[in-house]
Amino acid sequence: MLQFSWKDDGSIEMSFHIYDALGQLVADSGGDAPVAAVLISAEDGEVLLDIPAEPTSHIQYRLYSQAGRLLTTSDGVRTQIYSFLKMETKSAKYGVEPPDRRRKAVPVAIPATPTHEDIRDETKGAGAEGAILESLPQPSIPL
Numbered sequence: 001m002l003q004f005s006w007k008d009d010g011s012i013e014m015s016f017h018i019y020d021a022l023g024q025l026v027a028d029s030g031g032d033a034p035v036a037a038v039l040i041s042a043e044d045g046e047v048l049l050d051i052p053a054e055p056t057s058h059i060q061y062r063l064y065s066q067a068g069r070l071l072t073t074s075d076g077v078r079t080q081i082y083s084f085l086k087m088e089t090k091s092a093k094y095g096v097e098p099p100d101r102r103r104k105a106v107p108v109a110i111p112a113t114p115t116h117e118d119i120r121d122e123t124k125g126a127g128a129e130g131a132i133l134e135s136l137p138q139p140s141i142p143l
Helices: 116-123 128-135
Strands: 002-006 012-019 025-028 038-041 047-051 060-064 070-074 079-081
Touching (some): 025 038
Antiparallel strands (some): 047 060, 060 070
């Protein structure tokens, strides 16, 4: 887990639990702390979290689960998210559902878009070209 929090006073804090590819806990921040330069590596030398001292430098990480599954990785420019990653808001963490989940779903009728098969079916038989042209939206050009 890696979490950054922006406080009301404008400061940024972070907390983390960093696991390696074997699912071993490598580092734990012990709660929220001000963002500071840190380099955490696995025993085999794999960089798991690199927060450089320069504020304009990119944060790099490889986050594993407790089971040793790679969840996400970033070189600071490109982030890859794998299927085992679960994201949640703080409200979900404390048992409060996000507002969009409390609303009831309202079914909406969406008109079907013709598929290639539909168009091919319309083209069978005489006058098919005309049927296709008539089904296309005609541009309106003001004069």
